[in-house]
Amino acid sequence: MASYESAWISFLRQYGPVSTNENMFDEDIQKAARNKKMRAVSFDAEYLDDLVDNFESSNPVSVILTGTAGDGKTFYCRRVWEALGGNSDIWSRKNKISTLLLPHQNRQLIVIKDLSELNLEDAQQVLPQVAESITNQDTEHVYLIAANDGQLMEKWREISSTPLIDTVRRIVEDLLVNEQREKENVALRLYNLSHLPIKNLFPRVLNAVVQHEGWQTCEQCPFHEPTNGAKRCPIWENKQRLEHNEITRNRLLQLLELCEFNNIHLPVRQLLLLVSNMLLGHPQVKEHLMSCRDVPQLIDDDATALGNMYRNAFGENLGKRRRQATDVFVALNRFGVGNETNSRVDNMLIFGVDDPGQRDYYQRFVLGDPYYGADNTYQSQQKAYLEGVTDDDGEQFLSMLRTQRQRLFFTLPLNVEDHMNLWSLTVFQYAGDYLKIIEQLSQTDPITSKNTLAPLVRGLNRIFTGLLVYKMDKLILATSGSYSQARVCHILEEYVSVSRDKGQMVNLTRDANQHPLLQVSLGKGDRMRVALQLQLTRFEFLRRVAEGALPSSFSRECYEDILSFKTSLLRQLDIRRRSDEDDTESELELNMIYLDIDGDIKDTSLEIQFT
Amino acid sequence: MKAAAFKSRDVDMRVDEEIWGHRIYNEQTPWLCFLEFLNVLYSEYRVGNAFVERELNTLSYQPQHRLYLRNILFNNPRLVAVLKETNNDESRWQKWLLHMQNDQGGLSDTADFGYLQARFDKFSDFAKMVNFIRGTAIEGDSNKRWSSKFVFPYGPACLYEDLQVPTIRGNPSNDRRFFARTGEILYLMICRSDKGKELLPYFQDMLFRETNKWNKIVLSLQPGEELYASKLIMRQVLVTE
Numbered sequence: 001m002a003s004y005e006s007a008w009i010s011f012l013r014q015y016g017p018v019s020t021n022e023n024m025f026d027e028d029i030q031k032a033a034r035n036k037k038m039r040a041v042s043f044d045a046e047y048l049d050d051l052v053d054n055f056e057s058s059n060p061v062s063v064i065l066t067g068t069a070g071d072g073k074t075f076y077c078r079r080v081w082e083a084l085g086g087n088s089d090i091w092s093r094k095n096k097i098s099t100l101l102l103p104h105q106n107r108q109l110i111v112i113k114d115l116s117e118l119n120l121e122d123a124q125q126v127l128p129q130v131a132e133s134i135t136n137q138d139t140e141h142v143y144l145i146a147a148n149d150g151q152l153m154e155k156w157r158e159i160s161s162t163p164l165i166d167t168v169r170r171i172v173e174d175l176l177v178n179e180q181r182e183k184e185n186v187a188l189r190l191y192n193l194s195h196l197p198i199k200n201l202f203p204r205v206l207n208a209v210v211q212h213e214g215w216q217t218c219e220q221c222p223f224h225e226p227t228n229g230a231k232r233c234p235i236w237e238n239k240q241r242l243e244h245n246e247i248t249r250n251r252l253l254q255l256l257e258l259c260e261f262n263n264i265h266l267p268v269r270q271l272l273l274l275v276s277n278m279l280l281g282h283p284q285v286k287e288h289l290m291s292c293r294d295v296p297q298l299i300d301d302d303a304t305a306l307g308n309m310y311r312n313a314f315g316e317n318l319g320k321r322r323r324q325a326t327d328v329f330v331a332l333n334r335f336g337v338g339n340e341t342n343s344r345v346d347n348m349l350i351f352g353v354d355d356p357g358q359r360d361y362y363q364r365f366v367l368g369d370p371y372y373g374a375d376n377t378y379q380s381q382q383k384a385y386l387e388g389v390t391d392d393d394g395e396q397f398l399s400m401l402r403t404q405r406q407r408l409f410f411t412l413p414l415n416v417e418d419h420m421n422l423w424s425l426t427v428f429q430y431a432g433d434y435l436k437i438i439e440q441l442s443q444t445d446p447i448t449s450k451n452t453l454a455p456l457v458r459g460l461n462r463i464f465t466g467l468l469v470y471k472m473d474k475l476i477l478a479t480s481g482s483y484s485q486a487r488v489c490h491i492l493e494e495y496v497s498v499s500r501d502k503g504q505m506v507n508l509t510r511d512a513n514q515h516p517l518l519q520v521s522l523g524k525g526d527r528m529r530v531a532l533q534l535q536l537t538r539f540e541f542l543r544r545v546a547e548g549a550l551p552s553s554f555s556r557e558c559y560e561d562i563l564s565f566k567t568s569l570l571r572q573l574d575i576r577r578r579s580d581e582d583d584t585e586s587e588l589e590l591n592m593i594y595l596d597i598d599g600d601i602k603d604t605s606l607e608i609q610f611t
Numbered sequence: 612m613k614a615a616a617f618k619s620r621d622v623d624m625r626v627d628e629e630i631w632g633h634r635i636y637n638e639q640t641p642w643l644c645f646l647e648f649l650n651v652l653y654s655e656y657r658v659g660n661a662f663v664e665r666e667l668n669t670l671s672y673q674p675q676h677r678l679y680l681r682n683i684l685f686n687n688p689r690l691v692a693v694l695k696e697t698n699n700d701e702s703r704w705q706k707w708l709l710h711m712q713n714d715q716g717g718l719s720d721t722a723d724f725g726y727l728q729a730r731f732d733k734f735s736d737f738a739k740m741v742n743f744i745r746g747t748a749i750e751g752d753s754n755k756r757w758s759s760k761f762v763f764p765y766g767p768a769c770l771y772e773d774l775q776v777p778t779i780r781g782n783p784s785n786d787r788r789f790f791a792r793t794g795e796i797l798y799l800m801i802c803r804s805d806k807g808k809e810l811l812p813y814f815q816d817m818l819f820r821e822t823n824k825w826n827k828i829v830l831s832l833q834p835g836e837e838l839y840a841s842k843l844i845m846r847q848v849l850v851t852e
Contacts, residue, residue: 480747481825482817483763490743588827592739606736609729610831 004221005292008214009235009280011038015209016276016289017318017326025269026074030092041272043208045076046200047191052083054189055142058104061182062133062143064172066152067193070269073146076193077111080144084109097126108141115147115155124159131168134188142187149194152176179512194267195513198260202253205271209279210243223295229371233295234307237371238279241309248410252313258431259331261438261515262536270328274313281312288317308372310407314338336427337409338402344420349404353382361416365408372407430543434536437508441516446509450498453506456518457498459542461601463551463562465489465593469601472546473498475506475520476601477569478593487552492591492603494573496520503528522572530572532565636791642749643773646761647794649818650674650770651848655798656819662798662807670799670848674772676783678717679724680833681771684745685757686716694738703734717758717776717783726834744829759789766826767819768833772846785846795848 014032033040054060065073081091086100096117100109112118118126130145132138147155153176156169171183175190182189218224223233241248259266280289282298283306290298290307298304311317314337315329323329347355352362366374378400384390385397409425423432440447447453454472461469465478466488475496480486498506503524509517509531516539517531532538541558545551551559588608596602631637639647654672655661664670689710693703711724731737745751749761758776762769773790776783801807820826 480743481763481765481828482823483747483765486747488746490746588824588831590740590828592743606739607732608736608740608828608831609731610827 004217004223006214006217006221007036007038008212008217009290009292011036011214012209012276013280013287013289013291015041015272016280016287017273017315017322018287018289025070026072026078027092027094030078038214039212041205041208041212043204045072045079046196047193048076048079048083051076051080051144051191055080055084055102055109055144056104060102060104060107060109060142061187061189062130063145064152064188064190065144065146065193066149066176066190068149068265068267070267071193072268073148073193074113075268077113077144077146081111096122102142106140110141110143112143112145112147115145116151118155120158123155127156127159128162128165131164134168134171134186135164136185136187149176149192194265197514198256198266198271199253201268202256202271203249205268206242206249206252206275209272209275210239215239221292223299230304230375231299232304232371234282234298234304235279235290235292235295237304238307238309238312242275242278245411247413251410254431254435255332255335257438258335258428258434258536261434262334264331266328266331270326273326274328274332277315277317278309278312281309281315281317282307283317288319288322302377305372305375305377308403308407310372310410311338311403313410314406316403316406334427337425338406340424340426341405342421342424345405345408345425346401349401349408350382350386353379354386361420365412366404369407369411373404378404428536428540430540431536433543434539437516437539441508441510442514446507446519448499448505448507452508453498455546456539456542457506459544459546460562462545463542463559464566465601466551467593467595467601468548468599469595470599471601476593477566477573479570490592490594492593493570494522496522496569508534520569522569523576528572528576530565530568532562538562634792634796636793639789639791639793640750643761643789644793644797646749646764646770647772647790647792648797649764649794649814650772650790651795651798652814653767653770653819656811656814661811661814662802664799664802668848670795671845672848673845675770676717676774677768677771677833678715678776678783679722680762680768680829681758681760682711682715682718683724683727683832684741684748684762685751685760686714687711687741689714690738690741694735700734704728707734716778717774720780723834727832730831740828740832744832755789758783762829764818765829766823767821768826768830792848799848 011032014029029040032038051063054063065076067073078088078091081098081100082088084100084102086098090098096113098111098113100111101107102109112126115123129138129141130143133141133143153169153173156165156172159165171186171188172190174180175183175188176192179192179195181191218233218236218239221233221236223231224236226232256266256271277289280291282288282290282294282303284298284303285291285294298307306317314332315323315326316338318326318329323333348358348361349366352358352366355362381390381397381400385394390397405425408420409422412420412422417432423429428434437447437452440452450473457475458470458472461471461476465476466486469476475498477493477496478489479491479493480489481491496506497504503521505521507519507521509519511517511531511533516534518534519529519531522528522530537555538558538561541554541562544554551562588610590606590608591603592606593601593603627637651670651672651674652661654674655663655670689707693707693710696706697703708724708728712722715722715724727737731740744762747763749763751760753760756775758774761771764770772785773788774783775786775788801810
């Protein structure tokens, strides 16, 4: 069969993990798009209308766009430029600074595409002018400045200091550190593109790719819908799955959201790279990304299964070095999908063909997907493995198992999620519960439900006391005298009620970035509250400890974090005691805790007669 | 083979000394270094010389021994047995006191632990307290000799120096096995760094307050005269030899 070459597919490769995907991304993509006569992938950018409205208004203010590399700063600048009627030819010249006349009162917009590219001399000249505009001393010029978050302050520090520069430097620093967008009496807005929630961003990125008009050319291709389903083009297969399978799309988003809640930021460029690699990845072709030219050969070789997008999601089509150098794959591989498993899933994958108890699921989840599930190779390897006649000790089958676990992670339907213990296919076994809490928090904030809090409180109690306690209706604050780093603590300082009692309580709420917080209140008033950032890793840690894991065996870092949380609680307790005028120093009385035979915590008091 | 012949012990030591000087001992753990340092600091603090070196290389200080406390905490294997032998509180005390009189180390034959009975309501309370303080001891789990185990520094009543105590009667001596002077060096380094004044208030507040509850608790295990008993010993800090 003659193959059909789509310009779109070769353009899409530009977004993938190829060597040209580096600095100056937007410029390169624009150039490639012009050469191939393609429309670059684009989607509604969250702040674009805001920005254009601002510059079109009668009273515009300057704007700083910040974020990490790949967040789309240059993209925003260009779109603003175009929306305000700027000439795209002028834009594509490699000027560091471009100027445009705004509609009102002959104001000029000055766009600095990348602040870090200005040398000291330029910066020394331009930044004082920017400062004048920001402080309203100059209303004839407004600025649009893109700057990496790390380098934004750097430039302001490099230039020679004047009272004006110092003021502006402080303004910018305050906005950046306090994560604010604007400040009173200052003609400046700061947009941090790294703070866009991935929940809003990723579906746009994904749809912009899979719904791009470039795919229309595929419909003329003979491998698009061949009569023999096995001969279908893997790129098209991946595209269909990624566009239409809601479960897959949702699980992918969940993984990315969990990264975000673990404080790992993935910029747009990385998200585009992920989508491109999922669609085009294949380990046996040039640069590990399929082009239309590769497809007929892969189909002939029966090698389409290796273009499996569920593997590609973790960069498994790439060499180890490339994978480990790509942020999005490093982040997603932390979940260990493929390596982690449970016996339900493995029993089904290995014995499902003969085991009557497994057959139903095997039929649905393995045989039901002849393209990436039980293809011929899988079935023959499985048979050889079960009969013990493989020549490689089952190596090949075991690696196929890995791939199948990855596929199942992305495809198991919601109604079997619990039965198959979906999240135990990842390192974070309690991630499902974590996501439920996130979801719940978006509806009711704070969460005070005992069912949700109890396991977390038990985890905290086990770490706070170093004892295998079961208590979960009260938080136990225990010490070893003033020795706060002690692993085991027998001196009871205080019980804190989980349900609301005289201002005491434990609940879950959200911080300014909408990330979950575990909050403990030791008494009435906001000042009596101490909060712990509950990112995914800490949540997993507390839940595992509550289920019996030893605190120091999961993560040393988490353990120290929780101990320092205890220290802040104790400090707050000390403040409360002082304000209650409890003199704890004068009497030599101690409350000691111990575990009784049933594992219940008991306390006993002990007094010393000594002055 | 020739090279091996040259590599004698003496050469090793010479190189070590060139690098570290002969007063920094690289096997002293950070905790023990810190405790040794606290002993010097507190002794100097009491005579009003904290972090002040009046004349170069003349520092001498007076560490504590606190042998009652140390016998109770670390040389007291019968405690649990006594607790199990009988339920009668009075006889528990008597049995234990007898054991202590016979088995204690480093104190005079007339040493009497009887003061403890008046301070605790019950023998079992006393046992709990001993267990607790033992549980928080520095390197308490190690198999070091009992006279090289240390109470967590809750306050000044917890400070004492590392000792070697003879098994048969005799005076304890400091063999510098675990307090190998690195803490003394640390003290002198801070003296000469000009930062001592800045640091002192923190030590005063956290470690040197006699009224601190935990200090008093540890003090409650010690007889009244303990402090004076070791007053005669002065340790000379030799920076050069």
